[in-house]
Amino acid sequence: xxxxxxxxxxxxxxxxxxxxxxxxxxxxxxxxxxxxxxxxxxxxxxxxxxxxxxxxxxxxxxxxxxxxxxxxxxxxxxxxxxxxxxxxxxxxxxxxxxxxxxxxxxxxxxxxxxxxxxxxxxxxxxxxxxxxxxxxxxxxxxxxxxxxxxxxxxxxxxxxxxxxxxxxxxxxxxxxxxxxxxxxxxxxxxxxxxxxxxxxxxxxxxxxxxxxxxxxxxxxxxxxxxxxxxxxxxxxxxxxxxxxxxxxxxxxxxxxxxxxxxxxxxxxxxxxxxxxxxxxxxxxxxxxxxxxxxxxxxxxxxxxxxxxxxxxxxxxxxxxxxxxxxxxxxxxxxxxxxxxxxxxxxxxxxxxxxxxxxxxxxxxxxxxxxxxxxxxxxxxxxxxxxxxxxxxxxxxxxxxxxxxxxxxxxxxxxxxxxxxxxxxx
Numbered sequence: 001x002x003x004x005x006x007x008x009x010x011x012x013x014x015x016x017x018x019x020x021x022x023x024x025x026x027x028x029x030x031x032x033x034x035x036x037x038x039x040x041x042x043x044x045x046x047x048x049x050x051x052x053x054x055x056x057x058x059x060x061x062x063x064x065x066x067x068x069x070x071x072x073x074x075x076x077x078x079x080x081x082x083x084x085x086x087x088x089x090x091x092x093x094x095x096x097x098x099x100x101x102x103x104x105x106x107x108x109x110x111x112x113x114x115x116x117x118x119x120x121x122x123x124x125x126x127x128x129x130x131x132x133x134x135x136x137x138x139x140x141x142x143x144x145x146x147x148x149x150x151x152x153x154x155x156x157x158x159x160x161x162x163x164x165x166x167x168x169x170x171x172x173x174x175x176x177x178x179x180x181x182x183x184x185x186x187x188x189x190x191x192x193x194x195x196x197x198x199x200x201x202x203x204x205x206x207x208x209x210x211x212x213x214x215x216x217x218x219x220x221x222x223x224x225x226x227x228x229x230x231x232x233x234x235x236x237x238x239x240x241x242x243x244x245x246x247x248x249x250x251x252x253x254x255x256x257x258x259x260x261x262x263x264x265x266x267x268x269x270x271x272x273x274x275x276x277x278x279x280x281x282x283x284x285x286x287x288x289x290x291x292x293x294x295x296x297x298x299x300x301x302x303x304x305x306x307x308x309x310x311x312x313x314x315x316x317x318x319x320x321x322x323x324x325x326x327x328x329x330x331x332x333x334x335x336x337x338x339x340x341x342x343x344x345x346x347x348x349x350x351x352x353x354x355x356x357x358x359x360x361x362x363x364x365x366x367x368x369x370x371x372x373x374x375x376x377x378x379x380x381x382x383x384x385x386x387x388x389x390x391x392x393x394x395x396x397x398x399x400x401x402x403x404x405x406x407x408x409x410x411x412x413x414x415x416x417x418x419x420x421x422x423x424x425x
Contacts, residue, residue: 008048033185042161042205042216044195045115045132045172049088050165051208052424057358058390069392072425084119085130089425092207094146094160095140096398096418101152109162110205115172127179134172134192140165149416150213154408156370157339158213158376159400159416161206171226171253183235190260191229194246197221197272197296203364207422209349211398212382214366216311220331222300227251230265243274249303268301281318289319290376300337309337323352327364336371340378343368347381358388376407396420 053073076087093110114135121129144152146163174189187196193216194204203215210216217223228246236242248260249268274296281288292315299310307344311333319325329345331338347364351357367380384398400416408414 014132042192042194043113043115043172043207044199044204045088045117045134047195048090048115049117050087052088052090052392056388056391058388060390062390065390065393069425085116086119087114087116089114090422091208091424092420092422093160094162094211094418094420095142095204096146096149096159096211098149098153098159098414098416100414101149104113104143105152106142107144107146107148107149107159107163108140109146109160110139110141111162112137113424121177127177128182129178130176131176132172132176132187133287135168135170137168138162138164138166138228138243152418153191153402153409154367154405154411155380155402155413155414156372156375156406157219160211161213161216162208163213167254169253175249185233185358187231187233189228190226190246190253191231191245192226193223193229193231193245193270193272195275196231196233196243196245197223197298198294198313198315198329198331200327200329201290201292201328202351202360202362203232203317203345203347207420208386209360209365210347210362210382210384211418211420212364212366212380212400214343214345214368214380215347215364215382216344218315218329218331219368220311220333220341220343221296221298221313222249222270222303222309222311222333222337224249224270224300224303226253227255227280228260229270239278239280241276243272243276245272246270249301251400252302269305270298270300272296272298287321289323289325291318306337307335309333311335311337319351323350325349325351339371340368341371348389353385356388360384360386362386370406372407376404377408379403392424394420394422396422 001107047326080086090113095108097106116133118131145158145165150159161322172190172192174187174191178185198217203210206216224247227248231245233241233243248264249270250263274294277293279291281291292357294315296313302308313331315329317325317327331343333341345366349360349362353359353361362384367379369377380402382400384396386394386396389395398418402414405411405414
Protein backbone atom coordinates (compact mmCIF):
# COMPACT_ATOMS: atom_id res chain seq x y z
CA UNK A 1 0.00 0.00 0.00
CA UNK A 2 1.31 3.45 -0.87
CA UNK A 3 1.62 6.11 1.80
CA UNK A 4 -0.56 9.23 1.90
CA UNK A 5 1.97 11.50 0.19
CA UNK A 6 2.53 9.17 -2.75
CA UNK A 7 -1.23 8.80 -3.09
CA UNK A 8 -1.62 12.57 -3.44
CA UNK A 9 1.03 12.51 -6.17
CA UNK A 10 -0.95 9.76 -7.92
CA UNK A 11 -4.10 11.85 -8.11
CA UNK A 12 -4.00 13.55 -11.50
CA UNK A 13 -7.22 13.58 -13.58
CA UNK A 14 -6.31 10.29 -15.26
CA UNK A 15 -6.08 8.58 -11.86
CA UNK A 16 -9.48 9.97 -10.84
CA UNK A 17 -10.96 8.87 -14.16
CA UNK A 18 -9.83 5.25 -13.72
CA UNK A 19 -11.15 5.17 -10.13
CA UNK A 20 -14.56 6.51 -11.15
CA UNK A 21 -14.75 4.15 -14.12
CA UNK A 22 -13.95 1.09 -12.02
CA UNK A 23 -16.47 2.17 -9.38
CA UNK A 24 -19.18 2.43 -12.03
CA UNK A 25 -18.35 -1.04 -13.38
CA UNK A 26 -18.44 -2.56 -9.88
CA UNK A 27 -21.81 -0.99 -9.05
CA UNK A 28 -23.29 -2.32 -12.30
CA UNK A 29 -21.97 -5.82 -11.65
CA UNK A 30 -23.50 -5.91 -8.16
CA UNK A 31 -26.89 -6.64 -9.75
CA UNK A 32 -25.63 -10.00 -11.07
CA UNK A 33 -27.16 -12.81 -9.03
CA UNK A 34 -26.81 -16.58 -8.99
CA UNK A 35 -29.25 -19.45 -9.06
CA UNK A 36 -28.82 -21.34 -5.81
CA UNK A 37 -28.12 -20.64 -2.16
CA UNK A 38 -25.69 -23.30 -1.03
CA UNK A 39 -22.21 -23.74 0.37
CA UNK A 40 -19.49 -21.69 -1.25
CA UNK A 41 -15.73 -22.01 -1.31
CA UNK A 42 -14.32 -19.63 1.31
CA UNK A 43 -12.04 -16.84 0.09
CA UNK A 44 -10.15 -14.55 2.45
CA UNK A 45 -9.50 -11.69 0.03
CA UNK A 46 -6.47 -10.05 1.63
CA UNK A 47 -4.86 -13.38 2.54
CA UNK A 48 -5.38 -14.68 -1.01
CA UNK A 49 -3.80 -11.57 -2.53
CA UNK A 50 -0.78 -11.99 -0.25
CA UNK A 51 -0.32 -15.74 -0.78
CA UNK A 52 -0.81 -15.59 -4.55
CA UNK A 53 2.02 -13.05 -4.87
CA UNK A 54 4.42 -14.93 -2.58
CA UNK A 55 7.70 -16.30 -3.93
CA UNK A 56 7.10 -19.75 -5.41
CA UNK A 57 9.27 -22.79 -6.00
CA UNK A 58 7.71 -24.70 -8.92
CA UNK A 59 8.67 -28.14 -10.16
CA UNK A 60 9.00 -26.86 -13.75
CA UNK A 61 9.89 -23.60 -15.42
CA UNK A 62 7.96 -23.23 -18.68
CA UNK A 63 9.03 -19.96 -20.26
CA UNK A 64 5.88 -19.20 -22.36
CA UNK A 65 3.71 -19.74 -19.28
CA UNK A 66 6.04 -17.65 -17.07
CA UNK A 67 6.20 -14.85 -19.67
CA UNK A 68 2.39 -14.74 -19.98
CA UNK A 69 1.85 -14.76 -16.23
CA UNK A 70 4.48 -12.04 -15.72
CA UNK A 71 2.72 -9.81 -18.26
CA UNK A 72 -0.66 -10.34 -16.60
CA UNK A 73 0.77 -9.59 -13.15
CA UNK A 74 2.33 -6.40 -14.51
CA UNK A 75 -1.10 -5.40 -15.81
CA UNK A 76 -2.69 -5.86 -12.39
CA UNK A 77 0.22 -3.93 -10.86
CA UNK A 78 -0.42 -1.08 -13.30
CA UNK A 79 -4.08 -1.05 -12.30
CA UNK A 80 -3.03 -0.94 -8.65
CA UNK A 81 -0.63 1.96 -9.30
CA UNK A 82 -3.32 3.91 -11.15
CA UNK A 83 -6.29 3.22 -8.88
CA UNK A 84 -5.01 1.53 -5.68
CA UNK A 85 -7.14 -1.49 -6.59
CA UNK A 86 -5.34 -4.78 -5.80
CA UNK A 87 -6.77 -7.51 -8.02
CA UNK A 88 -6.40 -11.28 -7.99
CA UNK A 89 -7.97 -14.07 -9.96
CA UNK A 90 -7.98 -17.85 -9.77
CA UNK A 91 -9.61 -20.80 -11.47
CA UNK A 92 -10.15 -23.93 -9.39
CA UNK A 93 -11.54 -27.18 -10.72
CA UNK A 94 -12.27 -30.24 -8.56
CA UNK A 95 -13.04 -33.72 -9.88
CA UNK A 96 -14.08 -36.45 -7.40
CA UNK A 97 -15.33 -40.01 -7.78
CA UNK A 98 -16.79 -42.43 -5.22
CA UNK A 99 -16.53 -45.84 -6.93
CA UNK A 100 -18.75 -47.68 -4.42
CA UNK A 101 -21.56 -45.11 -4.43
CA UNK A 102 -24.62 -45.50 -6.69
CA UNK A 103 -24.05 -44.41 -10.29
CA UNK A 104 -23.50 -41.77 -11.45
CA UNK A 105 -20.85 -41.51 -8.76
CA UNK A 106 -18.70 -38.57 -9.77
CA UNK A 107 -18.73 -34.78 -9.62
CA UNK A 108 -16.78 -32.10 -11.42
CA UNK A 109 -16.95 -28.42 -10.52
CA UNK A 110 -15.04 -25.39 -11.75
CA UNK A 111 -14.96 -21.94 -10.11
CA UNK A 112 -13.57 -18.72 -11.57
CA UNK A 113 -12.89 -16.16 -8.83
CA UNK A 114 -12.08 -12.49 -9.28
CA UNK A 115 -11.28 -10.81 -5.98
CA UNK A 116 -9.95 -7.46 -4.98
CA UNK A 117 -9.23 -4.94 -2.27
CA UNK A 118 -9.71 -1.31 -3.31
CA UNK A 119 -7.88 1.06 -0.95
CA UNK A 120 -9.98 4.21 -1.17
CA UNK A 121 -9.34 6.00 2.12
CA UNK A 122 -5.96 6.77 3.66
CA UNK A 123 -6.36 9.34 6.41
CA UNK A 124 -4.56 10.05 9.67
CA UNK A 125 -7.96 10.90 11.17
CA UNK A 126 -10.31 8.37 9.56
CA UNK A 127 -7.82 5.53 9.15
CA UNK A 128 -7.60 3.23 6.13
CA UNK A 129 -10.75 2.33 4.22
CA UNK A 130 -10.96 -0.60 1.78
CA UNK A 131 -13.71 -1.93 -0.48
CA UNK A 132 -13.37 -5.70 -0.87
CA UNK A 133 -15.19 -8.11 -3.15
CA UNK A 134 -15.25 -11.67 -4.49
CA UNK A 135 -17.02 -12.42 -7.76
CA UNK A 136 -17.48 -16.08 -8.69
CA UNK A 137 -18.66 -17.91 -11.78
CA UNK A 138 -19.20 -21.59 -10.95
CA UNK A 139 -20.00 -24.40 -13.36
CA UNK A 140 -20.81 -28.07 -12.72
CA UNK A 141 -19.90 -30.46 -15.55
CA UNK A 142 -21.15 -33.71 -14.04
CA UNK A 143 -24.55 -35.26 -13.28
CA UNK A 144 -24.06 -34.66 -9.54
CA UNK A 145 -22.97 -31.71 -7.47
CA UNK A 146 -20.52 -32.28 -4.65
CA UNK A 147 -23.35 -32.13 -2.10
CA UNK A 148 -25.33 -34.78 -3.98
CA UNK A 149 -22.34 -37.12 -4.24
CA UNK A 150 -21.65 -36.69 -0.51
CA UNK A 151 -25.25 -37.69 0.25
CA UNK A 152 -24.98 -40.75 -2.01
CA UNK A 153 -21.76 -41.79 -0.28
CA UNK A 154 -23.43 -41.30 3.11
CA UNK A 155 -21.23 -38.52 4.51
CA UNK A 156 -23.15 -36.09 6.79
CA UNK A 157 -21.14 -33.11 5.44
CA UNK A 158 -19.65 -32.17 2.08
CA UNK A 159 -16.88 -34.07 0.31
CA UNK A 160 -15.74 -30.56 -0.65
CA UNK A 161 -16.73 -27.01 0.27
CA UNK A 162 -17.72 -26.23 -3.34
CA UNK A 163 -20.72 -28.53 -3.52
CA UNK A 164 -23.42 -26.19 -4.78
CA UNK A 165 -25.03 -26.01 -8.21
CA UNK A 166 -23.81 -23.55 -10.84
CA UNK A 167 -24.10 -19.80 -10.30
CA UNK A 168 -22.47 -16.47 -11.00
CA UNK A 169 -22.60 -13.66 -8.44
CA UNK A 170 -20.72 -11.47 -6.00
CA UNK A 171 -20.21 -13.73 -2.97
CA UNK A 172 -18.64 -10.92 -0.93
CA UNK A 173 -18.91 -7.13 -1.08
CA UNK A 174 -17.81 -5.28 2.04
CA UNK A 175 -16.28 -2.11 3.40
CA UNK A 176 -13.40 -2.40 5.85
CA UNK A 177 -12.19 0.48 8.03
CA UNK A 178 -8.97 0.28 10.04
CA UNK A 179 -8.69 2.63 13.03
CA UNK A 180 -6.36 3.30 15.97
CA UNK A 181 -3.25 2.48 14.00
CA UNK A 182 -4.92 -0.68 12.60
CA UNK A 183 -5.61 -2.04 16.08
CA UNK A 184 -9.36 -1.87 15.37
CA UNK A 185 -10.70 -3.28 12.10
CA UNK A 186 -14.40 -2.93 11.24
CA UNK A 187 -15.92 -4.80 8.30
CA UNK A 188 -19.52 -4.45 7.10
CA UNK A 189 -21.46 -5.66 4.06
CA UNK A 190 -21.95 -9.04 2.41
CA UNK A 191 -19.53 -11.09 4.50
CA UNK A 192 -18.29 -14.69 4.60
CA UNK A 193 -18.17 -15.43 8.34
CA UNK A 194 -16.03 -18.56 7.80
CA UNK A 195 -13.11 -16.26 6.88
CA UNK A 196 -13.36 -14.58 10.32
CA UNK A 197 -14.13 -17.38 12.78
CA UNK A 198 -12.84 -20.92 13.41
CA UNK A 199 -10.07 -20.43 10.86
CA UNK A 200 -6.89 -22.47 10.77
CA UNK A 201 -3.53 -21.98 9.11
CA UNK A 202 -3.58 -25.34 7.31
CA UNK A 203 -7.27 -26.31 7.28
CA UNK A 204 -9.52 -23.47 6.09
CA UNK A 205 -9.79 -23.66 2.29
CA UNK A 206 -10.77 -26.42 -0.10
CA UNK A 207 -9.02 -24.39 -2.80
CA UNK A 208 -5.59 -24.72 -1.14
CA UNK A 209 -5.63 -27.46 1.50
CA UNK A 210 -8.11 -30.18 2.51
CA UNK A 211 -11.24 -30.76 0.43
CA UNK A 212 -13.54 -32.41 3.00
CA UNK A 213 -15.88 -29.82 4.49
CA UNK A 214 -15.26 -30.79 8.12
CA UNK A 215 -11.57 -29.96 7.57
CA UNK A 216 -12.47 -26.46 6.33
CA UNK A 217 -14.58 -25.45 9.35
CA UNK A 218 -16.30 -27.25 12.22
CA UNK A 219 -19.67 -28.65 11.17
CA UNK A 220 -21.04 -27.97 14.66
CA UNK A 221 -21.20 -24.26 13.76
CA UNK A 222 -24.36 -23.07 12.00
CA UNK A 223 -22.58 -20.51 9.83
CA UNK A 224 -25.07 -18.55 7.71
CA UNK A 225 -24.74 -18.20 3.96
CA UNK A 226 -23.11 -14.96 2.83
CA UNK A 227 -25.53 -12.17 3.72
CA UNK A 228 -25.36 -8.81 5.40
CA UNK A 229 -23.18 -8.70 8.49
CA UNK A 230 -20.78 -6.75 10.66
CA UNK A 231 -17.43 -7.76 12.18
CA UNK A 232 -15.12 -5.96 14.60
CA UNK A 233 -11.62 -7.18 15.40
CA UNK A 234 -9.48 -5.47 18.04
CA UNK A 235 -5.83 -6.15 18.79
CA UNK A 236 -5.10 -4.90 22.33
CA UNK A 237 -1.68 -6.50 21.93
CA UNK A 238 0.20 -7.64 18.78
CA UNK A 239 -0.24 -11.25 19.95
CA UNK A 240 -3.85 -11.10 21.14
CA UNK A 241 -7.10 -10.24 19.37
CA UNK A 242 -10.82 -10.29 20.09
CA UNK A 243 -13.32 -10.66 17.25
CA UNK A 244 -17.08 -10.06 17.37
CA UNK A 245 -19.52 -10.65 14.54
CA UNK A 246 -23.20 -10.27 13.71
CA UNK A 247 -24.80 -11.66 10.56
CA UNK A 248 -28.20 -12.44 9.06
CA UNK A 249 -28.99 -16.03 10.06
CA UNK A 250 -31.09 -16.28 6.87
CA UNK A 251 -28.36 -14.79 4.69
CA UNK A 252 -28.69 -15.52 0.99
CA UNK A 253 -25.99 -14.37 -1.46
CA UNK A 254 -28.49 -14.46 -4.33
CA UNK A 255 -30.64 -11.65 -2.94
CA UNK A 256 -30.76 -8.16 -4.36
CA UNK A 257 -29.45 -5.47 -1.97
CA UNK A 258 -32.93 -4.29 -0.90
CA UNK A 259 -34.03 -7.87 -0.15
CA UNK A 260 -30.87 -8.47 1.90
CA UNK A 261 -31.61 -5.37 3.97
CA UNK A 262 -35.22 -6.49 4.52
CA UNK A 263 -34.01 -9.90 5.69
CA UNK A 264 -31.39 -8.40 8.01
CA UNK A 265 -33.80 -6.07 9.81
CA UNK A 266 -36.10 -8.98 10.65
CA UNK A 267 -33.72 -9.63 13.53
CA UNK A 268 -32.77 -13.31 13.09
CA UNK A 269 -29.04 -13.16 13.72
CA UNK A 270 -25.95 -15.30 13.91
CA UNK A 271 -23.69 -13.88 16.63
CA UNK A 272 -20.08 -14.88 17.31
CA UNK A 273 -17.23 -13.92 19.58
CA UNK A 274 -13.66 -15.20 19.36
CA UNK A 275 -10.45 -14.70 21.29
CA UNK A 276 -7.24 -15.43 19.42
CA UNK A 277 -3.71 -15.79 20.77
CA UNK A 278 -0.53 -15.82 18.68
CA UNK A 279 2.21 -16.62 21.22
CA UNK A 280 5.92 -16.13 20.69
CA UNK A 281 6.84 -19.82 20.85
CA UNK A 282 10.54 -19.00 20.36
CA UNK A 283 10.61 -18.15 24.06
CA UNK A 284 9.56 -21.75 24.77
CA UNK A 285 11.86 -23.40 22.25
CA UNK A 286 13.90 -21.96 19.35
CA UNK A 287 12.74 -24.95 17.25
CA UNK A 288 9.07 -23.97 17.42
CA UNK A 289 7.47 -21.82 14.75
CA UNK A 290 4.23 -19.93 14.21
CA UNK A 291 1.22 -20.92 16.33
CA UNK A 292 -2.42 -19.83 16.56
CA UNK A 293 -4.91 -20.58 19.35
CA UNK A 294 -8.56 -19.53 18.92
CA UNK A 295 -11.60 -19.98 21.18
CA UNK A 296 -15.03 -19.13 19.76
CA UNK A 297 -18.52 -18.85 21.24
CA UNK A 298 -21.57 -18.40 19.04
CA UNK A 299 -25.36 -18.31 18.95
CA UNK A 300 -27.84 -18.45 16.11
CA UNK A 301 -31.51 -17.62 16.01
CA UNK A 302 -33.89 -20.01 14.32
CA UNK A 303 -33.45 -19.84 10.56
CA UNK A 304 -35.15 -21.29 7.52
CA UNK A 305 -32.84 -24.34 7.44
CA UNK A 306 -32.09 -24.97 11.16
CA UNK A 307 -33.30 -24.32 14.69
CA UNK A 308 -31.83 -21.97 17.26
CA UNK A 309 -28.67 -23.02 19.08
CA UNK A 310 -25.43 -22.02 20.75
CA UNK A 311 -22.01 -23.57 20.79
CA UNK A 312 -18.29 -23.29 21.42
CA UNK A 313 -15.36 -24.15 19.17
CA UNK A 314 -11.60 -24.35 19.53
CA UNK A 315 -9.10 -24.13 16.66
CA UNK A 316 -5.35 -24.65 17.13
CA UNK A 317 -2.34 -24.95 14.84
CA UNK A 318 1.29 -24.97 15.88
CA UNK A 319 4.37 -25.27 13.70
CA UNK A 320 6.92 -27.79 15.00
CA UNK A 321 10.47 -28.54 13.83
CA UNK A 322 10.90 -29.64 10.20
CA UNK A 323 7.98 -27.35 9.23
CA UNK A 324 5.36 -29.81 10.41
CA UNK A 325 2.09 -28.18 11.52
CA UNK A 326 -0.29 -30.31 13.62
CA UNK A 327 -3.77 -28.86 13.96
CA UNK A 328 -6.94 -29.56 15.91
CA UNK A 329 -10.52 -28.32 16.04
CA UNK A 330 -13.08 -29.17 18.70
CA UNK A 331 -16.71 -28.08 18.40
CA UNK A 332 -19.79 -28.56 20.57
CA UNK A 333 -23.41 -27.49 20.03
CA UNK A 334 -25.88 -29.36 22.28
CA UNK A 335 -28.92 -28.04 20.38
CA UNK A 336 -27.61 -29.50 17.13
CA UNK A 337 -28.14 -26.41 14.97
CA UNK A 338 -25.29 -27.47 12.66
CA UNK A 339 -24.63 -30.76 10.86
CA UNK A 340 -22.95 -32.22 13.96
CA UNK A 341 -23.45 -31.71 17.70
CA UNK A 342 -19.96 -32.80 18.77
CA UNK A 343 -16.93 -32.87 16.52
CA UNK A 344 -13.17 -33.34 16.77
CA UNK A 345 -10.94 -32.67 13.76
CA UNK A 346 -7.20 -33.20 13.83
CA UNK A 347 -4.23 -33.89 11.62
CA UNK A 348 -0.82 -32.72 10.51
CA UNK A 349 0.39 -30.83 7.45
CA UNK A 350 3.94 -30.50 6.15
CA UNK A 351 4.20 -26.95 4.79
CA UNK A 352 7.48 -27.76 3.02
CA UNK A 353 7.57 -31.48 2.11
CA UNK A 354 10.84 -32.60 0.55
CA UNK A 355 12.09 -29.05 1.32
CA UNK A 356 9.65 -27.64 -1.25
CA UNK A 357 8.20 -24.51 0.34
CA UNK A 358 5.35 -24.15 -2.20
CA UNK A 359 4.07 -27.73 -1.77
CA UNK A 360 1.95 -29.21 1.00
CA UNK A 361 1.38 -32.74 2.27
CA UNK A 362 -1.50 -33.27 4.64
CA UNK A 363 -3.38 -35.85 6.72
CA UNK A 364 -6.61 -34.94 8.51
CA UNK A 365 -9.36 -36.84 10.30
CA UNK A 366 -12.82 -36.13 11.74
CA UNK A 367 -14.86 -37.86 14.41
CA UNK A 368 -18.34 -36.45 14.95
CA UNK A 369 -21.88 -37.02 16.19
CA UNK A 370 -24.21 -36.08 13.30
CA UNK A 371 -27.47 -34.27 14.09
CA UNK A 372 -29.41 -36.17 11.42
CA UNK A 373 -31.93 -38.51 13.09
CA UNK A 374 -31.18 -42.22 13.47
CA UNK A 375 -27.49 -41.90 12.69
CA UNK A 376 -24.39 -43.18 14.47
CA UNK A 377 -21.04 -41.51 15.08
CA UNK A 378 -19.04 -40.73 11.96
CA UNK A 379 -15.31 -41.13 11.38
CA UNK A 380 -13.58 -40.05 8.16
CA UNK A 381 -10.08 -39.09 7.13
CA UNK A 382 -8.28 -37.50 4.18
CA UNK A 383 -4.86 -37.39 2.53
CA UNK A 384 -3.60 -34.86 -0.04
CA UNK A 385 -0.44 -33.63 -1.71
CA UNK A 386 -0.42 -30.16 -3.28
CA UNK A 387 2.29 -29.76 -5.92
CA UNK A 388 3.37 -26.38 -7.29
CA UNK A 389 3.90 -27.51 -10.89
CA UNK A 390 4.73 -24.11 -12.42
CA UNK A 391 4.37 -20.52 -11.22
CA UNK A 392 0.70 -19.93 -10.41
CA UNK A 393 -0.40 -23.52 -11.14
CA UNK A 394 -1.05 -26.24 -8.55
CA UNK A 395 -2.24 -29.86 -8.85
CA UNK A 396 -3.53 -31.70 -5.76
CA UNK A 397 -4.32 -35.46 -5.73
CA UNK A 398 -6.66 -36.22 -2.83
CA UNK A 399 -8.31 -39.22 -1.17
CA UNK A 400 -11.10 -39.32 1.43
CA UNK A 401 -12.08 -42.45 3.39
CA UNK A 402 -15.45 -42.73 5.16
CA UNK A 403 -15.81 -45.47 7.78
CA UNK A 404 -19.39 -46.77 8.25
CA UNK A 405 -21.09 -43.86 6.47
CA UNK A 406 -23.73 -42.46 8.82
CA UNK A 407 -26.21 -41.67 6.03
CA UNK A 408 -25.66 -44.91 4.13
CA UNK A 409 -26.50 -47.84 6.45
CA UNK A 410 -25.98 -50.34 3.62
CA UNK A 411 -22.28 -49.51 3.34
CA UNK A 412 -19.40 -50.16 5.72
CA UNK A 413 -16.86 -48.10 3.80
CA UNK A 414 -16.73 -45.45 1.09
CA UNK A 415 -13.71 -43.93 -0.63
CA UNK A 416 -13.72 -40.68 -2.57
CA UNK A 417 -10.78 -40.04 -4.88
CA UNK A 418 -10.19 -36.66 -6.40
CA UNK A 419 -7.89 -34.19 -8.04
CA UNK A 420 -7.89 -30.40 -7.75
CA UNK A 421 -6.26 -28.04 -10.25
CA UNK A 422 -5.81 -24.37 -9.38
CA UNK A 423 -4.38 -21.63 -11.59
CA UNK A 424 -4.01 -18.12 -10.21
CA UNK A 425 -2.47 -14.68 -10.63
